[in-house]
Amino acid sequence: MPGYAIEAMNLTKIYMGRVRAVDGVSFKVGRGELFSLLGPNGAGKTTTIKMLSTLLKPTSGDALVEGYSVVRDPGRVRRVIGLVPQDLTADDEMTGWENVYIQARLYGLSGVEARRRTRELLEEFGLLDAAHRRVATYSGGMRRRLEIAMSLVHEPSVLFLDEPTLGLDVQSRRSLWRHIEELKRKGVTILLTTHYMEEAEKLSDRVAIMHRGRIVAVGSPEELKSRIQGDTVYIEPVDPADVQAIVKALQSAGFKASLAGGVVSVPVERAEEVLPAIARAVNGFKVKSMSIAKPTLEEVFIRLTGERLAGGEEAVDTFRFRRMLRSIRR
Ligand SMILES: Nc1ncnc2c1ncn2[C@@H]1O[C@H](COP(=O)(O)OP(=O)(O)OP(=O)(O)O)[C@@H](O)[C@H]1O
Ligand SMILES: [Mg+2]
Known part of the structure; x- marks a missing residue:
């Protein structure tokens, strides 16, 4: 057993030969740790998660997830990770139950096992009552909970959550935080991205502050804030x-x-x-x-970069915009 759940080593992604989306990022995440990438729009958070979850090949560098290289052994990596991407993945036209069940079958569970696991997950995420409703009728918070449930069918030991509370109201955000904290208590290693500094502060054991493809500071919220004098x-x-x-x-x-x-x-x-x-x-x-x-993490970010983290309003708009695009595409 290797020492870390995730070990990123000089991860770099250059899009179209010129956009340095992620620029030599290195960090280590311990087993059972909750590690956040905090940064504004375009910092390179999603690109980092895509490389760690094998959806995107690094231009250079590598990462080990539970000891497996994302470059040389992506199949093994996929078996031990769960991923909740930033863009919504649950099928609107199907019910919550169907979404989770199909996911479980895709991961090779037998019909009996898949039914048991689906029930267990829907119950855990407070979705049993809504299990047989189409996802299109779910609230934003229910939908996020469903997507996390879907990512857990194969009991991954490492979970990637890309902006898990983007666009949610305060109450749904709090409820989701409780679910994330519960997963952490069960020992799941969690890497999440966010541009909400309260979220990073509330949930994280350690935070990496990202700016223009680089990590500009890493530490516990307390350590980072103590860098601001007074x-x-x-x-x-x-x-x-x-x-x-x-x-x-x-x-x-x-x-x-x-x-x-x-x-x-x-x-x-x-x-x-x-x-x-x-x-x-x-x-x-x-x-x-x-x-x-x-001192707040927002202030730490401002001191380090001379810029502000994106505000909440904008995030809500991005979320609504993505939803709108999805409904038009259908
Ligand atoms: N497929 C792509 N082709 C070209 N450039 C891309 C592509 N995907 C992302 N980028 C660029 O790479 C940079 C990092 O994007 P990324 O989506 O990783 O940032 P992010 O931190 O997740 O931002 P957000 O908070 O908006 O989700 C941005 O400048 C973005 O425009
Ligand atoms: Mg992103």
Whole structure:
């Protein structure tokens, strides 16, 4: 048994001889670990997953999945992995039951085994009640759950989830997170991609931040955030006219205070330790609110790349657009 579930070694994909979608990516994922690729649109997340799941041959480099090379031994890799691609794969015209059952038969389960496994999976993902409805009638969240169920028919030890909660509302997203956490508890190694930083932060043991085909940082959410030095304290006075005087008062108390969008912003190392001193410095003013901002993965990304991660709105539109395209193609 090799030491890692996934080992990417200088994975590179150049499309059409010029688009460097993935540019020398290396990382290791331990058994049972949940590892996220976090990055904006076009960072190379899907291309990386496609290479790791043998759908796409690397231009150069290689990866081992459960010890098998994706270049030399793709058949073996396929037997141990499950994949939920970014583009929807369940058949709209069939029922949830039929989708899972057919998948199970494709993976070589006998009729009896396939029926047992289908029932088990639909139950696990809360879809038994909807089992005999056409997938076209499912909500976005149900559909995602179905697709994960489909990817698990052969009990893979490594699961790839490409943007599993793209376009879902907050509630469906939370429900899906619980299912993903449950799979992790069962020992499945999970590699997921996302451009939602809360998602990466909530689920991941470790995160790789991707930008323009490269990994610019890897670590646990805590490690990555600790790279940003310090917190920010925000102070909002009752009377907006006081802001300048508050900035001056803080500066004479030795703080690097400045004005930020109508509130006073004070960068500090650890907010908890200096809060009393800040309170003393602004003692003469009526303060409406004082708040502490801790570093986020979004801020880490901004510091590393000078760009922002894509916003949620855009993601919803992309999802709706893909669905629309699918329905037109039929
Ligand atoms: N088949 C293809 N031919 C040419 N270029 C491609 C192809 N697929 C992807 N690309 C390009 O490769 C880069 C990486 O794309 P990829 O889909 O891997 O990014 P991503 O991180 O998954 O983005 P998203 O968040 O939008 O899903 C992009 O510049 C994209 O336009
Ligand atoms: Mg993608």
